[in-house]
Amino acid sequence: MTDFIVSYICHKLRVDDPAKIEIEAKRKLSPSTAQELKKYFSKKKGVKHIKSAVFMDQFIDTPDFDLFHSGASLRIRYKGEGSNVYLQYKGHGFSHKGLLFRSEFSSGKIKNLVKEESMHDVIHFTESKFRDIIERTLPRNMKDALTDHFSASVIKRIKTAPVISVYRKEKYLVRLGNCLLEPSLDHISAFHINRDSFHSASNFWEYENEIKSEDNDLESKLSRIDDLVAFDDALAKKFQLLPESMDKYHRILSCFMKKTHETPAEFAENVPDFGRRTPPLI
Secondary structure, X not given: OHHHHHHHXXXXXXXXXXXXXXXXXXXXXXXXXXXXXXXXXXXXXOOXXXXXXXXXXXXXXXXXXXXXXXXXXXXXXXXXXXXXXXXXXXXXXXXXXXXXXXEEEEEEEOOXXXXXXXXXXXXXXXXXXXXXXXXXXXXXXXXXXXHHHOOHHHHHOOOEEEEEEEEEEEEEXXXXXOEEEEEEEEEEEEEEOOOOOOOEEEEEEEEEEEEEEHXXXXXXXXXXXXXXXXXXXXXXXXXXXXXXXXXXXXXXXXXXOXXXXXXXXXXXXXXXXXXXXXXXXX
């Protein structure tokens, strides 16, 4: 039965490798709730603070927002104060039990994309077209996913950057045998880049919780779904956490443009349940 579910998920997400599928929950929260959660996690047994991180994302799309309307997202991520630049793609997803299932691919560090900063504090970019980056830097599985999910004409038109955002992330860890949960508190400040007017700003907090496993084994992740649900449900009884079905790119852009993309569809009723029942962890 587990093999059938893994095959079903891969088929639904149009991904060959189950290791490239992530399972996570998202919740909306206010700034005050975020601070309360920080204090709670700092004292809660079994919850370990991993790191604090700040990085920048530049989401890219076609002029017609083909990726946005498909439910996918593609971003250039700048980490290590800009020294580590890579491309991250997340395919369209679906929801089950309030959890988001989707594929995730990363390029690894892209060299020669950003020139060394000069004394006038401007970051210069080389004249690399996106299709050149695909040919030069993307691993085969990521390239295959993009070409399978989108036509060649769409990929050729990926050249605009409608959203630039700064993330401030507090990441935590909860061990679950050969798996773990990674709850995090994210503060996002994003700008929607407009051609003929001021750049609209979006500023919000978000709670995320993702299941991780050794070697990204999807079967192990599926066995821990009820653990994640129980963890978050227990938190929601203590703090004001509201369900969120959209990823960051779609949440940001939905504030600034008419939403025409499909939200993640619920699983069909005849699909077997995932995971197992477990007591709350908090």
